[in-house]
Amino acid sequence: MDPIRKKKIESEIIKTLSNLFVSGKVKDPRIGIVSLHRAELAEDLTKVKIWVTSYIEEKQKGKFLSALKNASGFFQKVIADELRLRNTPRIHFIWDENFIKSLKVNELIDSLSDQADKRESETSEEE
Structure with a gap:
């Protein structure tokens, strides 16, 4: 086909x-x-x-x-x-297990990004 x-x-x-x-x-x-x-x-x-x-x-x-x-x-x-x-x-x-897994990976990436933003703002406040 x-x-x-x-x-x-x-x-x-x-x-x-x-x-x-x-x-x-x-x-x-x-x-x-x-x-x-x-x-x-x-x-x-x-x-x-x-x-x-x-x-x-x-x-x-x-x-x-x-x-x-x-x-x-x-x-x-x-x-x-x-x-x-x-x-x-x-x-x-x-x-669709792969879709569910990709959602979980995206959530992890978002949480890591939020944590990195927090650390960055804390270090800039200390300076």
């Missing part, structure tokens, strides 16, 4: 699903606020992996992913209607 076409379809899938979540058409209360990070479409277009996160506690992650899995048929139907592909890919949601 042409890599440009593949990227376009992946982008359209993310856009379509994002619109569903923002518009409130997803009624399951277990899902809540969802961040869709990326999609990876199989070469044969039969499945798509979608990396997601949400502002939930760690113990609720299983229920959250289960709710997304239960709603995947609905998501597939909407994607089929919107994108009009010959075959609609099966959706597999994956919790």
Whole structure:
């Protein structure tokens, strides 16, 4: 498959699903606020992996992913209607651990930056 076409379809899938979540058409209360990070479409277009996160506690992650899995048929139907592909890919949601780790790294960098700023201001006051 042409890599440009593949990227376009992946982008359209993310856009379509994002619109569903923002518009409130997803009624399951277990899902809540969802961040869709990326999609990876199989070469044969039969499945798509979608990396997601949400502002939930760690113990609720299983229920959250289960709710997304239960709603995947609905998501597939909407994607089929919107994108009009010959075959609609099966959706597999994956919790995006790398995104969570990058948030933690950014928090550490910010805290180190704040500490460095404090030290710098303390040394300039002493002089």
